[in-house]
Amino acid sequence: MPIKLENVGIAVRNLEAAIDFFTDLGLTVLGRDTVSGEWADTAVGLDGNHVKIAVLQTPDGKGQLELFEYIHPDAIETNPTLPNEIGMHRVAFSVDDIDAALEIAAKHGCHPLRGVATYGDAYKLAYVRGPSGIIVMLAQELNEATSD
Numbered sequence: 001m002p003i004k005l006e007n008v009g010i011a012v013r014n015l016e017a018a019i020d021f022f023t024d025l026g027l028t029v030l031g032r033d034t035v036s037g038e039w040a041d042t043a044v045g046l047d048g049n050h051v052k053i054a055v056l057q058t059p060d061g062k063g064q065l066e067l068f069e070y071i072h073p074d075a076i077e078t079n080p081t082l083p084n085e086i087g088m089h090r091v092a093f094s095v096d097d098i099d100a101a102l103e104i105a106a107k108h109g110c111h112p113l114r115g116v117a118t119y120g121d122a123y124k125l126a127y128v129r130g131p132s133g134i135i136v137m138l139a140q141e142l143n144e145a146t147s148d
Contacts, residue, residue: 014131015068019056035052051068
């Protein structure tokens, strides 16, 4: 059976703030909607499920995020995920210029958890606490042209 990744869904406190953050990083909004009804209750497993959603796409056309803000039931606030917690906790993006990406993130009040690390001679990496506490990994591949 062939399988492909459709998207990564992330619940957010403020849909507009999350859209601003991810579009500033280079993603494009493909569509927006408000979703509710019996089919949504069944698919998601929540009675009265009612959300505002936006689907964003990476510039290469291969990756998508589905961001959603709950109208009903009320969103449940939790502590921000820690890197060592079991379960999904981050979304990762390749960037051409990690310093430029970090400047964009900083404009949204989002900063590295600790700093920028270099993984061997392969990558510069940083985990950023993004909107709604989402951990966003930014990775710049190093090569002859960028590792002078």
